[in-house]
Amino acid sequence: MVEPEEELVEELPAWSLSAGAVERIDAQWPERVTREWAWAGATGAGLRVCIVDSGIERDHPLVGEVQEAVAVSVGEDGEAVVVEDTEGDLCGHGTACAGIVRSFAPDCQLTSARVLGAGFTGSGDVLLAGLRWAIEQGFDLVNMSLSTTKRRFATELHELADAAYFRRMTIVASAHNMPVESYPWRFSSVVSVASHDDDDPFVFYANPTPPVEFFARGVDVSVAWLAGESIRATGNSFATPHLTGICALIRSKHPELTPVQLKNVLYLTASNVGGQP
Amino acid sequence: MSEDLRAAVAAGVLGSEVAYRSLLQSIVEVARAIFSARASSIFLLDEETDELVFEAVAGEGAEELVGTRLPSSTGIAGWTLVTRQPLVLDDVQKDPRFSREAAGRTGYVPKGLMAVPLLVEEQALGVLQVLDRPQRSRFSLQEMDLLGLFASQAAIALQLLRSARRASAVLAGSGDDVGVVARLAAALDALEGERREAGLSLLRDLDRVLGP
Numbered sequence: 001m002v003e004p005e006e007e008l009v010e011e012l013p014a015w016s017l018s019a020g021a022v023e024r025i026d027a028q029w030p031e032r033v034t035r036e037w038a039w040a041g042a043t044g045a046g047l048r049v050c051i052v053d054s055g056i057e058r059d060h061p062l063v064g065e066v067q068e069a070v071a072v073s074v075g076e077d078g079e080a081v082v083v084e085d086t087e088g089d090l091c092g093h094g095t096a097c098a099g100i101v102r103s104f105a106p107d108c109q110l111t112s113a114r115v116l117g118a119g120f121t122g123s124g125d126v127l128l129a130g131l132r133w134a135i136e137q138g139f140d141l142v143n144m145s146l147s148t149t150k151r152r153f154a155t156e157l158h159e160l161a162d163a164a165y166f167r168r169m170t171i172v173a174s175a176h177n178m179p180v181e182s183y184p185w186r187f188s189s190v191v192s193v194a195s196h197d198d199d200d201p202f203v204f205y206a207n208p209t210p211p212v213e214f215f216a217r218g219v220d221v222s223v224a225w226l227a228g229e230s231i232r233a234t235g236n237s238f239a240t241p242h243l244t245g246i247c248a249l250i251r252s253k254h255p256e257l258t259p260v261q262l263k264n265v266l267y268l269t270a271s272n273v274g275g276q277p
Numbered sequence: 278m279s280e281d282l283r284a285a286v287a288a289g290v291l292g293s294e295v296a297y298r299s300l301l302q303s304i305v306e307v308a309r310a311i312f313s314a315r316a317s318s319i320f321l322l323d324e325e326t327d328e329l330v331f332e333a334v335a336g337e338g339a340e341e342l343v344g345t346r347l348p349s350s351t352g353i354a355g356w357t358l359v360t361r362q363p364l365v366l367d368d369v370q371k372d373p374r375f376s377r378e379a380a381g382r383t384g385y386v387p388k389g390l391m392a393v394p395l396l397v398e399e400q401a402l403g404v405l406q407v408l409d410r411p412q413r414s415r416f417s418l419q420e421m422d423l424l425g426l427f428a429s430q431a432a433i434a435l436q437l438l439r440s441a442r443r444a445s446a447v448l449a450g451s452g453d454d455v456g457v458v459a460r461l462a463a464a465l466d467a468l469e470g471e472r473r474e475a476g477l478s479l480l481r482d483l484d485r486v487l488g489p
Contacts, residue, residue, distance in 0.1 A: 054356055090350075090351040090352070090355075090356075091351060091352060091353060091356040092353070092372055093356050093360075116350050116355065116356060116359055119348075119349050119350050120322060120349035120350050120401070121324065145360065147360065148361065149361055149398070149400070150399050151399050176361065176362070177421065177422065177425055178363070178393075178428065180396045180398070180399075182361055195418065195421075197417065197418050219415070219416060219417070219418060220367075220415045220416055225371065225372055226373065226374060226375075227372065227373045227374075229368075229371040229372065230371075231366055231368040232368055235363055235421075237360065237364065
């Protein structure tokens with residue numbers, strides 16, 4: 001596999017590449033990318049995943065240990081306030097997402113960034129602050145089963161998504177199945193996910209006609225919920241952590257992959273491309 | 278024209294809040310019917326208090342719920358509003374907080390619910406919920422699409438109600454200078470035939486006298 005050393009990234013100017021330098025960016029790709037190659041034997045070990053959502057319930061049997069939980073809010077001066085979160089989950093949804101990711105990657109590290117609970121007014125600013133915090137922390141994967149329709153946030157969200165991309169972080173975001181413009185799922189620097197109705201959690205499809213790039217399991221899914229319970233749920237917001245979980249497996253086995261390479265591996269192992277059904 | 282005068286004219290011709298409430302009620306009745314559900318409701322975001330308010334309810338809890346308030350960013354309805362993502366949940370009675378709150382309001386605890394945000398362009402106005410559709414078959418992607426289409430219609434109705442309320446509120450707080458314009462606009466809007474033409478002619482004359 002490619003070994004894009006940090007030094008190399010530092011050394012090369014961003015705007016040019018001389019013919020003599022080509023040998024320095026030697027890259028390799030396996031002859032055939034299969035699911036076996038991509039994630040067989042992987043457990044998510046070493047991968048840091050952040051769930052930006054409603055919080056995660058502590059000690060839920062389907063989630064297990066949550067390594068870190070923070071609550072994000074925005075003070076009157078507009079500054080982000082990030083404190084340890086003792087509230088748990090204010091809805092159940094974040095716990096559901098965490099449980100789905102852990103069902104794929106039992107050994108991954110989970111962080112909860114709660115961006116809900118401080119009221120609807122100002123929730124867009126809190127969403128931005130939460131994503132910015134997650135990027136500063138350098139998580140490998142950020143699961144965002146949420147979106148905003150406010151255009152004034154689009155530019156800043158776009159910059160954050162690109163910043164994550166260039167820091168080798170992958171944001172996996174829920175697509176919208178309603179006729180409105182929303183973000184950040186429409187940005188090409190994130191992995192966007194909508195639902196299919198197959199029961200197999202490892203079935204996912206690459207969409208030949210984006211903006212939605214992938215379809216993952218999102219109908220009638222048994223998910224972790226409040227009070228240690230589980231319920232059945234449907235929605236793109238549950239399809240998203242399925243793909244986050246698969247990304248966690250791939251990245252834990254191949255930590256060197258950049259976001260564009262990860263997206264390629266997802267494409268090549270999708271059920272309608274090279275993956276087994 | 279000032280914002281107040283504009284609102285006054287709008288209030289005169291927009292139609293009454295009663296008419297829009299009937300439209301919302303009709304929407305929840307139809308939502309309940311097409312999903313064969315036990316109940317359906319629409320919440321409107323109250324921006325002043327940052328709360329969700331039950332505006333229209335069909336089926337179980339219809340009488341008790343209208344006017345009841347919920348937090349705008351917690352619970353299932355709050356999550357739907359903030360994230361702009363529709364959700365379909367079954368077995369929600371296992372969620373102790375949800376069950377306790379639902380039972381406290383109506384004594385009725387649903388088993389399943391669909392919640393979808395009501396969006397008009399970039400605004401999130403509220404949430405549509407459909408409770409306890411029949412469990413005979415699993416939820417389908419087609420139903421999700423139907424829910425989304427239906428929510429678009431409900432959102433437009435909610436936007437009209439909100440505009441009418443804002444216009445009325447401006448009118449109520451603006452004294453009789455503006456009120457007379459609203460009454461004139463409403464009266465003119467109601468006229469027909471020759472009387473309408475005569476009214477318009479009078480206003481045109483007035484415009485020539487008072488206009489720039």
